[in-house]
Amino acid sequence: MEEIKKCMRQTKTILKQDVGVMDTNGLVIASTDPENEGRTDSSARAVMMSDDVFSGTADRTYMKVAIGEQFKYILYIQSDEPSARIYLELIAEWIKTAVKERGTDAEKELFTKNVLLENELQGEIPIKAREYKINCSEARIVFVVRSTREDGAEVLEILQNFYSDSESACVLAMDETTTIIVLNAEEAIGSEDERNIFIENSAKSVLDCLNNEGLTVFIGVGSFVSLFQHISKSYRDAMLALRVGKIFEKNCYISRYDKLGLGRLIYQLPATLCQMFIDEVFPNEAYKTLDDDTIVTIESFFANNLNGSETSRELYVHRNTLVYRLDKVKKNTGLDLRSFDDAVLFKMASMVRTYLEYLETSKDNMIR
């Protein structure tokens, strides 16, 4: 429908006469005068009954338009001049082309989706890609944009407008909360730095663009792939980045597959192994004995590279208070965070615990 409306908007800039498109029941679906849209033309029935493609009333000329074998639309122009028929024929051809292109775009989108989901045979991808004028040998990267169910449609519309040039990116909806951007990354195939800048700028642009419209989203960034047939890998990586990011970096809106760090390792571990590790580091659920103040202190102590002065300054507490809290951690857990080995063990165990909590919550959600 949008492509027909677009044709009408462009017709308005060329022709100074009122032109419109109706469905076969006479409902005006697009017109050079938007006020006519939604109105019904009672002549439509007679036009459809007529054997001739063209018909007319005192001030209007009509033309039936077939898409494929069937008449799908009726075009009209507010004129009974002989030139009116020529105009209608030209506009009809224009609309047919636009509708056909739209069909091709939809097929191309479906094909890309199938490649992402590994529903296409690897050998057939380059052949089909050629049909849709997709260059297989260009570097690409996949971004997964996750929004709320309510915002999904708006996110898609905004991103389709942001990347309206199909050469630079393909934007498609995977489901009502997930929008995929397959981004052409040819300009970033140089150095590591260039890749980093490309990812940071692109992801930040998408985030800011959506935030600007009052939409909160999380973005998973996949890995670079050099062939179109491999975008499914980048998609898988982006999904993993999103999941791992959500577990370990909840305050982070952009999660990159290449920057997942320890989170990636822990995410691969089986739950039983994780539980064994926790039982070993925190016997008798020692972690639960730590209050909020102590946990904040530990986080700050880690963030300040185990520097006591910096930590006490940041927390506005006396150094002795900090020492007291760290001693309490040692007493409760057996780990002295001032020692590097114990600090590493505590950090890893905290992350493993976060992961186990996530598994527990997801299990609860599944049951619900």
Add this chain to the structure above:
Amino acid sequence: MASLSFQHVYKKYDGGVVAVSDFNLEVADKEFVILVGPSGCGKSTTLRMLAGLEDISEGEIYIEDRVINDVLPKDRDIAMVFQNYALYPHMTVKDNMAFSLKLKKMPKEEINRRVSEAAKILEIEHLLDRKPKALSGGQRQRVALGRAIVRDPKVFLMDEPLSNLDAKLRVQMRVEITKLHHRLKTTFIYVTHDQTEAMTMGTRIVVMKDGFIQQVDSPTELYDNPVNTFVAGFIGMPPMNFINATINVEGSDVYVSFENVTVRLPERYAVEEVMERDGQEVIFGVRPEAITDEATFVTDHPDTAFSADVDVVEMLGAETYLYVTVNGSLPLTCRVDPTTSQSAVGQVVDLAIDANRIHLFDKDTEQSIIS
């Protein structure tokens, strides 16, 4: 146009990280408030909580009399401008400005009216048919501002909007945004890490550090009466000199001594808060412009005069910075008048402190001793 109120607002992340702590602020209608502080101080998080892009962990935010904690970002009647212009590359300037209104299904006539009005305000009417690629950085920033203006919001939120511009353009856009605030007569909340931006644009400045508000005041008050060493050091360029000094009280006279230099403080310092610290160490703060090498001033103020070795002289045209060392160990920065200063590298120079413009801070708490 709207007033804002932050009441005991906290942002806590899972795992115990507290990004914003007990944030309390009242913003009057049409005010231009700047949130300033170093990276990671919680200023952007505060702005994002106001925008609805971050959840509020505790406390309440009001726009006028309405609590907006649970209001969707779209329904808060605010507009944001980011560092990243996030313009739609394939749309014209006009379409870029109109896009959010189209999403809201606003009538075409109203969209056109708002876009042309905003374009007129920003003086970009001649750019309406261009695409972002054909615009300079400053013009793109204006378009981003235009996108915010067309929404006719109650509050404008700006998150480091000038960071992508070069120094010269930044100065120009600073003036433009200030003018825009006067013209639109709307509440502006502006986040920056740049203290010059903060000092030149805001009617009030909120200085933040580690998630806490340090001081909320007008630019002049912040500069003249900082409440602690952080604010004193953060505001002003070159930053304030901090010297470990000792208070000495002799009768009703108060002196501070450091590195064999003794400075007699004016009478207004002869108050209980200072006198009771006789013999104690304090942090003595002096702004670079409060130390001068002007011969007449030095002669007239023997109580605050001392000598120093000149290490570096930086001539900036309208002013000169002297980097000196007192007693071979205490580095100080002075801002002197290039038309009168004769100081050169390697010389021993006579300097004097303007004792009316000094600051005293507690050594442990780093808070100002005299409020």
